[in-house]
Amino acid sequence: MDHDPVVSMLGTTALLLEAEGETSLETQQKIWSLSSQVSAWPDVLEAVPGMNNLMLCFRQPPFDPQPLIARLQDAWRAAKPMTVEGRTIELPVVYGGEAGPHMADVMAHTGLDARAIAEIHSAPLYPVYALGSHPGYCYLGGMDHRIATPRRKTPVLKIPGGAVSIGGFQTGVSASEGPSGWNTIGSTSMSFFDVTKQPPTLLQPGDxxxxxxxxxxA
Amino acid sequence: MIEVLSSTALATVQDLGRFGALGWGVSHSGAMDRLALTAGNILLGNDENLAAIEIPIFPFRIRFHHSCDIVLTGADHLAWLDDVALWPWTIIHVQAGQALTIERGGPGRWQASRVYLCVAGGIDVPLALGSRSTQLRGQFGGHCGRTLQTGDRLPVGVPADAFRPAGMGIVPPALAMPLTVGDIPAIRVLRAAEYDAFTDQSCADFWAQNWKITSQSDRYGYRLAGPMIEPKYPLELRSHGIVPGVIQVPHGGQPIIQMRDAQPSGGYPKIGTVIDADLWRLGQAPIGSSVRFIEVTWAEAVTALQDVADWLEEVRRMVALGRTVQKGAVDDQ
Structure with missing residues (x-):
């Protein structure tokens, strides 16, 4: 029997439900299912999937959050994985050098050389689990744990759009220039966000x- | 139409924020001091979510090309219309061609950093994903998705049909609802998910010590300087949704408070979250100043939100009353 997810409060603005266990696509499909269900609840302003977790922003914070939490746990237990027929895009990446200023840190942490890191990183097909961080940014599942590298001690104030980076057991591509705590190992170019389009993002969860x-x- | 005359950095167009787009990676944005913006809009008879100019660096100068009514809220800085000194938090009639200058104020009872220039009719930039707030990271919303520059011309909306007597004003919320520990401005905080993962000493220091707001602080986040906050064991979290107010502790041990432009997700461990009711106080805390954290319970945090709602309701009541009384005085003449 699975453990119940851990629920914690993010101030009085939101709550966070975190599924237990190893990060998996099946758990994420349950998160998508729960997200679409609770988005319709009247006390929920917006439901935002993360990596095997879900944030609920309140319209008004309840004086007693326990009934809402109990209802959420019930909905989680009843949730069935929601499969999405998404599309796949291919991104050419220059690994290391000026395009990957933190490649040396990932090499030092993993004991692998740049070629091996690039080959391991480019091997899987990465499902988009969720969007977040900044407009159009995709959180990807399925990175090989051999190249997992902790987030940086202090976030970097500016990394460019197109930066391919590793943070803990996760990887992703920056959609625009900005601060980041992740290790940049390479670079690609693609437009992930256009405010004039509906939806404004290139990719959706399930792509x-x-x-x-x-x-x-080298 | 108003024209920016000075090229001071970092002034932006903001309303109360952009909601419902977190799932596309689009943060809330919006005024750092929501009470100042809301109160300014109430005084002017505006819809409370109309956009104003948020000004964090001074001096700031603009020229009005049409007659209009304005209110300056937020920090009590020095301001002049041509060469006439202005009161903050008070309705001002402006004639076409007049120039407004705002300069940093001297030492006062309340040290604050951001002025809101609210205009009757609001700053009428186009809505983007439901809001007029500037999305700096995504380069959309506000005026051309960026901070204001010299020569920018901003459209003003059609004012509501409301009586706006010059000189009618209100008491700023920082004076109506002061909160300090000793003489240090205080901010109320709820524990967050990883609170217990930090050492007992770190938790004790978090509540008992002063936290300096460093120069690496902006609308995205405030980087604090103070005692080292250390986890009992290394924590590497999966990325999850976060909101303005969340206090993350990166591996370097110095906290970062997420502010209005903060990214909507993160993975650093969280020691606490500034309660929604106090984010406006933090939004006004100047770089280089210090704050103290006060721990509160959920019930206290929700009650604090009600206190803020009550203050705004009182502003609405007083402004409505002021309009009635002054309109009566005008009609008698």
């Missing part, structure tokens, strides 16, 4: 990204 090695700079 997938494949990285292709364009070159590795």
């Amino acid at each position: 997938a990204i494949r990285f292709r090695i364009e070159r590795v700079v």
